[in-house]
Amino acid sequence: MKRWWSMVGKEWRGTWTLLAVATAATVAFDIWLGIKTATWSLMHMGEGLAVGLSFIPFAGVGIATVVAGYFAMRGEWQSHTSMRTLSYPLSGTAVLTSKLAVILFNLVLVTLVAAAGVWFVASRTPGFRMMMTSDPTFMAWVRSREFLTSGIWVTISGILGIAFMVAVGMFSFVIGTLVPRISGLIAVAVHVLVWYLCFAFGPHAMYVASFLPNPVIVGFDNALDLVRRIEVPLLPLWPTLAVTAVLLLVAGRILESEVDA
Amino acid sequence: MLAIEMANVHKRYYRSHALRGVNLQMEPGKIVGLLGPNGAGKSTLLKICAGLAHPTTGRVHVLGRDVSTATKGLTAFVPENDTFYSWMTPRQAVAFENSMFSDMDVSDAMDLLRELRLDPDNKISSLSKGQRGRLKLVLAMSRRARVVLMDEPLAGIDPPSRAAILETIASRYRAGEQTIIISTHEVLESEKLFEDVVFLSDGQIVLSGNADELRANRSKSLNEIFAEVC
Numbered sequence: 001m002k003r004w005w006s007m008v009g010k011e012w013r014g015t016w017t018l019l020a021v022a023t024a025a026t027v028a029f030d031i032w033l034g035i036k037t038a039t040w041s042l043m044h045m046g047e048g049l050a051v052g053l054s055f056i057p058f059a060g061v062g063i064a065t066v067v068a069g070y071f072a073m074r075g076e077w078q079s080h081t082s083m084r085t086l087s088y089p090l091s092g093t094a095v096l097t098s099k100l101a102v103i104l105f106n107l108v109l110v111t112l113v114a115a116a117g118v119w120f121v122a123s124r125t126p127g128f129r130m131m132m133t134s135d136p137t138f139m140a141w142v143r144s145r146e147f148l149t150s151g152i153w154v155t156i157s158g159i160l161g162i163a164f165m166v167a168v169g170m171f172s173f174v175i176g177t178l179v180p181r182i183s184g185l186i187a188v189a190v191h192v193l194v195w196y197l198c199f200a201f202g203p204h205a206m207y208v209a210s211f212l213p214n215p216v217i218v219g220f221d222n223a224l225d226l227v228r229r230i231e232v233p234l235l236p237l238w239p240t241l242a243v244t245a246v247l248l249l250v251a252g253r254i255l256e257s258e259v260d261a
Numbered sequence: 262m263l264a265i266e267m268a269n270v271h272k273r274y275y276r277s278h279a280l281r282g283v284n285l286q287m288e289p290g291k292i293v294g295l296l297g298p299n300g301a302g303k304s305t306l307l308k309i310c311a312g313l314a315h316p317t318t319g320r321v322h323v324l325g326r327d328v329s330t331a332t333k334g335l336t337a338f339v340p341e342n343d344t345f346y347s348w349m350t351p352r353q354a355v356a357f358e359n360s361m362f363s364d365m366d367v368s369d370a371m372d373l374l375r376e377l378r379l380d381p382d383n384k385i386s387s388l389s390k391g392q393r394g395r396l397k398l399v400l401a402m403s404r405r406a407r408v409v410l411m412d413e414p415l416a417g418i419d420p421p422s423r424a425a426i427l428e429t430i431a432s433r434y435r436a437g438e439q440t441i442i443i444s445t446h447e448v449l450e451s452e453k454l455f456e457d458v459v460f461l462s463d464g465q466i467v468l469s470g471n472a473d474e475l476r477a478n479r480s481k482s483l484n485e486i487f488a489e490v491c
Contacts, residue, residue, distance in 0.1 A: 088361045
């Protein structure tokens with residue numbers, strides 16, 4: 001475990017500048033939007049525009065989530081540090097999970113900053129203040145007992161979703177290295193194939209998972225002017241967890257036994 | 262127990278063969294020269310022993326075990342390329358290696374850094390090629406690794422640094438308990454270090470044996486034998 005933590009520390013030292021830049025850019029963008037909101041709110045649809053734009057950093061996080069796993073691995077091979085990293089007495093899965101842990105931390109942190117930015121921008125619009133004080137659905141949701149647990153499960157699901165996508169990137173890179181001359185092409189093909197298989201077999205996996213204890217997210221709806229409680233079971237949770245673990249284990253095993261540094 | 266044992270090892274990269282049926286047995290506790298021209302398969306052979314490349318066919322044992330995560334803890338690999346995390350300083354690199362290998366001696370590493378005139382707090386990215394070559398040596402020789410694999414440790418290094426590297430290998434080598442395998446095509450400078458030699462050409466072993474016996478039997482230096490067989 002000591003080696004794994006050292007590897008995490010090494011990964012962190014290698015990426016924190018990028019994290020600092022991403023966080024600073026997000027904060028600066030949200031502050032700029034926050035300042036503009038006061039003026040834009042006077043325009044037609046202006047406050048909607050401000051809140052809408054505050055979601056832009058999430059697009060960056062989304063793109064980073066898809067490519068981060070692949071590029072974290074590719075960087076090692078491009079700088080030849082793969083030869084050092086793979087010479088350590090660590091399993092392939094340990095190498096991958098150390099990278100995953102740091103990528104996850106970075107992406108979650110930027111997501112939280114982006115979410116805080118949305119809140120900051122929205123809270124400066126008159127419509128939001130009205131919703132906070134008079135929207136019955138919102139009030140019911142915030143005051144519900146399940147607000148906190150639902151929030152926690154949504155956060156866990158989000159983190160797991162990011163982990164899954166990063167693991168797909170890592171897996172596709174590792175498979176790509178087996179065919180060096182067209183490794184990029186193979187990695188893209190594997191990436192697409194994994195997604196296709198997930199969509200193709202996802203409903204079946206969720207059906208199987210429905211027999212397991214699944215957490216529930218509670219929301220509220222006000223159709224027909226009646227505030228109604230809605231429960232959404234998190235059926236993708238167990239299949240996503242299982243597929244992520246399998247991808248990391250298989251990629252780690254291939255990294256140990258097949259991949260040349 | 263043999264330090265390295267290879268049985269019928271082939272390694273292919275597409276159509277080219279890096280190794281063609283290598284059979285090799287290296288006794289423990291010796292400095293072995295792995296000699297051959299560029300493209301002979303020396304680096305591939307060392308990488309396979311270090312677990313950084315995998316044979317297409319054949320069997321490889323290091324210290325009596327299949328190459329695995331466990332054998333990586335017993336071997337030190339000095340690659341030809343720069344493989345440092347460039348943001349580290351030599352001191353951080355030593356600390357990091359120490360966290361990875363239980364046989365690392367940090368105080369010995371710091372002594373060796375001083376001996377080789379390396380500033381422990383300079384960024385690795387600012388070191389010259391010669392300084393990086395010396396740092397690679399520090400990281401490998403301050404471990405009590407039972408097998409040390411050095412891939413072209415003198416390649417592209419300035420003469421003073423080459424002399425320092427060879428001197429350090431000779432002085433730090435723990436005769437009898439450590440096996441050092443040095444691949445090189447620059448035989449003249451390093452031949453006095455070798456106890457055993459393996460000549461590799463076009464992925465095959467063309468000659469191997471005790472360095473002194475080969476010199477005596479052929480009345481030639483290793484450099485001359487190299488020119489003859491490779």
